Amino acid sequence: MTSKQLTTQIEALRKRYEKAFYAPLSRVMKEQISSFTKVMIEQGVGAVHSAVLVDADLAKVIQTMYTTTGVANANLTLRYLRQLPKIQKKRGSFGFNLEWTRQILEYFQLNLFNKVVLPISETTREHILDVISRGTIQGWSIEEMVTEIERKDYLDGRVRRILRTELNRAINYGSMIGEQKFEYQTQKKWVAVHDHRTRHPHLAADGQTVMIDGSFLVGGEVMQFPGDPDASAANVINCRCHTEMVAVRDANGRLVPKEQTTQQPQVRGRLRQQLREILADITS
Numbered sequence: 001m002t003s004k005q006l007t008t009q010i011e012a013l014r015k016r017y018e019k020a021f022y023a024p025l026s027r028v029m030k031e032q033i034s035s036f037t038k039v040m041i042e043q044g045v046g047a048v049h050s051a052v053l054v055d056a057d058l059a060k061v062i063q064t065m066y067t068t069t070g071v072a073n074a075n076l077t078l079r080y081l082r083q084l085p086k087i088q089k090k091r092g093s094f095g096f097n098l099e100w101t102r103q104i105l106e107y108f109q110l111n112l113f114n115k116v117v118l119p120i121s122e123t124t125r126e127h128i129l130d131v132i133s134r135g136t137i138q139g140w141s142i143e144e145m146v147t148e149i150e151r152k153d154y155l156d157g158r159v160r161r162i163l164r165t166e167l168n169r170a171i172n173y174g175s176m177i178g179e180q181k182f183e184y185q186t187q188k189k190w191v192a193v194h195d196h197r198t199r200h201p202h203l204a205a206d207g208q209t210v211m212i213d214g215s216f217l218v219g220g221e222v223m224q225f226p227g228d229p230d231a232s233a234a235n236v237i238n239c240r241c242h243t244e245m246v247a248v249r250d251a252n253g254r255l256v257p258k259e260q261t262t263q264q265p266q267v268r269g270r271l272r273q274q275l276r277e278i279l280a281d282i283t284s
Contacts, residue, residue: 003244006080007191010073010171010242017069018163021061026159028057032121033155036128037146045132045142059117063108065163066170070104071097073174077245081182084247084255096181103177104170115229116169120162127154164238169227175243176225179212184255185248186212190226193240202226202241209246 001009039047074096128149135145179186192198192206201219208216215222223231226241248256 001080001083006076006244007242009076011240013069013072013076014164014167014171014240017065017072017167018160020068021065021163021167022159024061025065025163026155028061029124029155029159029162030150032058032124033128033150036125037149040132040142040146045136045145048128048132055117055121058120059113062117062166063105065166066108066173067101067104069167069170070174070177071100073171074100074178077175077178078181081179081184081186081245081247100174100177104173107173116166123158161238164240165227165236168239168242169229169236172225172227172243175245176212179245182245183257185258187246187248188212188214188225189244189246190216190218191242191244197238198240199235201235202239205241212245 036048078096131145131148134140135148140148175188179188187209188211189207189209190202190205192202194203194206199219205216205218208218210216215224217223218231219235221231221235223235225243226239227236229236250256
C-alpha cells in the first residue's frame, strides 16, 4: 500500500461512516430540538430558558461513532506500517480491536464528552434562544418559532458539520493508537487535502513531519493531530486532514526498533466481558 493509496482508503473510510452515522445523528439531534419545542408548545416560551437538554442519546451515538471509526483506522494504520519493506514479522491486528475500543472509550470519557457532546448541546440551546429572541421582537407565534427552530436545512447542515469534524478526530486518534502496536519507531506527517475548501494554515502544514510524541505547529497553534480536541474550533471544524505514520530508518536504511517496554497485560476474562457489555450498551 502506497502513501497515496492510504490517503484514498482513509477518505473512503470517512465517506462510509459519514453515510452510516448520518441517520442516527440526525435522529438524536432532532429529538434534542423537539424536546425544547415541546416545552414551548406546552408551557410557553418562558419555560424554555429553564429547560434541560438531554445529552445521553447524543453521547451514545458519538461514542459509538468514535469506537467504530477509530478502531477501523487503527487497523488500517497498523496494516500500512507492517507492509513496509524490511519487516520480517507480519502479524494480524484483529486481536487488538478490543484493546483499541477500550482506549477510545477511555479517551472519549476523559477528553471528549465535555469538549464535544456538551458544546453541541450548548450550540443547540443558543440556536433555540436566538430564534425565540428574534421571534419575540418580530411578533412571531409559537408555531412560527417552532417551524424556524426545526428547519430541516439548519439541522442537516449541523449534522453534516458534526460528522465531518468528529469522524476526522476519530480517524486521527485511531492512527495514533494503531501506531502504538507497530514494533518500530515512527514519525507522524500532516497530510492536507489539496482543494479550495482546505484552510490556508492546513495547506501550509502539509508535509510537516515530527516524531510520534511531538507536536505540529498549525496556524500558530500546537496540535497533536488533525482534530486535536485541545485545539481551537477554527482549526478543527470541518477539517479533513489526516496523519500519516512514517517509519524511522537508520543510516543503512533499516527500520529502527522501539525501545523495549514492559509488556502491557492482555485484556481478557472478566474485563473482556465487561467491555463486551459496554459495547452492547452503546450500540443498542
